[in-house]
Amino acid sequence: MNEIEEIKARLDIVDVVGQYVQLQRSGRSFKALCPFHTEKTPSFIVSPERQSWHCFGACGTGGDVFSFIMRREGIEFGEALRMLAARAGVTLTERRRPEEERQRERIYAANEAAARWYHELLVESEEGRQAWEYVQGRGIDRPTAEAFLLGYSPGSWEATGEHLRQRGYADAELLAAGLLVEGERGLYDRFRGRLMFPIRDGGGRFVGFGARALDDSMPKYLNTAQTALFDKGGILYALDRAHDGIRGEGYAVIVEGYMDVIAAHQRGFDNVVATMGTSLTERQVRLLKRQMRNIVLALDADAAGSEAALRGHEVVEEALRESEDRETVPVLTWRGLVRYQDAAAVDLRVAILPTGRDPDDVIRADAEAWRQLIASARPVLDYRFEAAASRHDLSAPRGRSEAVQELLPLLEPLTDPVVRAHYLQRLSRLSLAKEEELSRMVSRRRRSGRAAEPEAAAPSLGDKRGDARREEFLLALLLRFPHLREAGLEVPLELLWESANREVLASWKQAPELDTVKESLPEELKRHLERLVTWRLPEFAAGEAEAALADCLRRLEERQLRVEKQAMAALLAAREEELGASALVEAAASGAEAAEEPMKEAVVLQHRDMETGLRLHAGERKGEDGEPACR
Numbered sequence: 001m002n003e004i005e006e007i008k009a010r011l012d013i014v015d016v017v018g019q020y021v022q023l024q025r026s027g028r029s030f031k032a033l034c035p036f037h038t039e040k041t042p043s044f045i046v047s048p049e050r051q052s053w054h055c056f057g058a059c060g061t062g063g064d065v066f067s068f069i070m071r072r073e074g075i076e077f078g079e080a081l082r083m084l085a086a087r088a089g090v091t092l093t094e095r096r097r098p099e100e101e102r103q104r105e106r107i108y109a110a111n112e113a114a115a116r117w118y119h120e121l122l123v124e125s126e127e128g129r130q131a132w133e134y135v136q137g138r139g140i141d142r143p144t145a146e147a148f149l150l151g152y153s154p155g156s157w158e159a160t161g162e163h164l165r166q167r168g169y170a171d172a173e174l175l176a177a178g179l180l181v182e183g184e185r186g187l188y189d190r191f192r193g194r195l196m197f198p199i200r201d202g203g204g205r206f207v208g209f210g211a212r213a214l215d216d217s218m219p220k221y222l223n224t225a226q227t228a229l230f231d232k233g234g235i236l237y238a239l240d241r242a243h244d245g246i247r248g249e250g251y252a253v254i255v256e257g258y259m260d261v262i263a264a265h266q267r268g269f270d271n272v273v274a275t276m277g278t279s280l281t282e283r284q285v286r287l288l289k290r291q292m293r294n295i296v297l298a299l300d301a302d303a304a305g306s307e308a309a310l311r312g313h314e315v316v317e318e319a320l321r322e323s324e325d326r327e328t329v330p331v332l333t334w335r336g337l338v339r340y341q342d343a344a345a346v347d348l349r350v351a352i353l354p355t356g357r358d359p360d361d362v363i364r365a366d367a368e369a370w371r372q373l374i375a376s377a378r379p380v381l382d383y384r385f386e387a388a389a390s391r392h393d394l395s396a397p398r399g400r401s402e403a404v405q406e407l408l409p410l411l412e413p414l415t416d417p418v419v420r421a422h423y424l425q426r427l428s429r430l431s432l433a434k435e436e437e438l439s440r441m442v443s444r445r446r447r448s449g450r451a452a453e454p455e456a457a458a459p460s461l462g463d464k465r466g467d468a469r470r471e472e473f474l475l476a477l478l479l480r481f482p483h484l485r486e487a488g489l490e491v492p493l494e495l496l497w498e499s500a501n502r503e504v505l506a507s508w509k510q511a512p513e514l515d516t517v518k519e520s521l522p523e524e525l526k527r528h529l530e531r532l533v534t535w536r537l538p539e540f541a542a543g544e545a546e547a548a549l550a551d552c553l554r555r556l557e558e559r560q561l562r563v564e565k566q567a568m569a570a571l572l573a574a575r576e577e578e579l580g581a582s583a584l585v586e587a588a589a590s591g592a593e594a595a596e597e598p599m600k601e602a603v604v605l606q607h608r609d610m611e612t613g614l615r616l617h618a619g620e621r622k623g624e625d626g627e628p629a630c631r
Helices: 003-010 013-018 065-073 077-088 098-124 129-137 142-147 159-166 171-176 239-249 258-266 282-291 303-322 359-365 367-375 380-391 397-411 417-431 435-452 464-480 482-488 499-510 514-520 523-533 544-590 593-620
Strands: 024-026 029-032 044-047 052-055 151-153 180-183 186-189 194-200 206-213 221-223 252-255 272-274 294-299 328-332 338-342 347-352
Touching: 003 065, 003 077, 003 282, 003 523, 013 029, 013 044, 013 052, 013 065, 065 077, 065 499, 077 499, 077 523, 098 129, 098 142, 098 151, 098 159, 098 171, 098 194, 098 206, 129 194, 142 258, 159 171, 159 186, 171 180, 171 186, 239 258, 239 272, 239 282, 252 258, 258 272, 258 359, 294 367, 347 380, 359 367, 380 397, 380 417, 397 417, 397 435, 417 435, 464 482, 464 499, 464 523, 464 544, 482 499, 482 544, 499 514, 499 523, 514 523
Parallel strands: 252 272, 252 294, 294 347
Antiparallel strands: 024 029, 029 044, 044 052, 151 194, 180 186, 194 206, 206 221, 328 338
């Protein structure tokens, strides 16, 4: 994930845009008066699901959070990037000054120096004996403790600070690392009298600590506060040590405790990682997706574990839907046409531990039992069905209805007809409702969702990333094939909604030479350009590149028309709801209704015109055999 993608992952476009305009919820999106032109009826839509905005009024354009800030503040992409990076707490490596880089290296080094000192205190000092006895009592041997560099922080309020100052670290550096805290009594150590778990990033660098109390001190577990290096929502404990194990086993196992991970690795299960004492996050899922697309959640059998599974499922689904790292590639069909195809999907499974036991207990008691437990992990959708059946009284109609309401939304994303039919049958048996009626309910939910959402799904991929990949494919074609330049010059910038893609297209239009394009782009976008240049394209025969470009243009134009149609429908519905029957009566009494009707009629006519235009546009641009060239 590069800096641009990380900023988008950390920021919510609704929060950013909401600082400039007054947003009102409208279905699954938000609406407002457009900040870029004067209007009386809202035509400005912000979609939290797709993290995009669009004006369906005089502007007739849209984009992502970067394009909004660029237009609203009147600044260039690089300046908008720096502005949003500061808001998101993202350090821009491409623009980082040597002094900033040196400061980050000092923070890494301070954390490592503290970790090695804590480890020395654990295994060699009298003060650390209690912590060392606790570690040994949990079955952790010395080689494993050394591998994970387990440590002990002394009980003094100033010992860590004094030790690190003697080694040349300044107070400002120790504060930045989260090792010191500033309070009423001045500077003091954050960690005191605790068992220490050094936390490293995926590259093995020390970014922070987890710390366990050895007495009744609260909180029981304490992490490094968020710093420039440490963000617990974007780190998985022991991922740096689990890379090879995950690739070798073909899947990653996520547990909830540091000791669970250490016990697993000591016994050879080196594909196990842990969250940072929080629920699973989308960024953590993306970290694992880079390693392996098969994930097992190992959870306690109690209610908290069940809730964790539900959250985990929702987080993984959201990460898949919004992920910037989704691997989609263009491939040639048997007809020589281009279509997109997902290279792989995440397979999330759930392993439920025996009641009252955690992974550490199971692994220490019987390593083979742990192996079998993970091997028998169930698909998360099966687990969701079983959990719903246990929570609701299925002997009563109301309980069955509640179960259907919980499970039905899970069937909406299923596109494989065989898989969908399987779970419809299962839901039918559980609820005693007919499959046909459940299927109609799913269809109604899909139609309802499309009507409420003023965004258009890409025809083939059906998600935000699908739209972005199509834009990138179009740019890759223009960059790879010089003979497409004449057609590419006709592509309007507004057709591309991703700001990074717009910038590349604008630079390419100024000059076709790659070196010139690269030179004219902001420093932060040069890696994006390199990725576009090296895009994996099919081996095109004569004329196929032109057909692929024309088809991608058609689909991006269809997206524009489709979202306009759906937005008008949503805005009209919202307007009618606002007016209501009583408002219409009052308006008629005051004579205002006559003024309202032309507006409503105009919106309806515009909606119909767009629907007709979309239908005609799709028909005009199809291939001779009626099948589009780029799916």
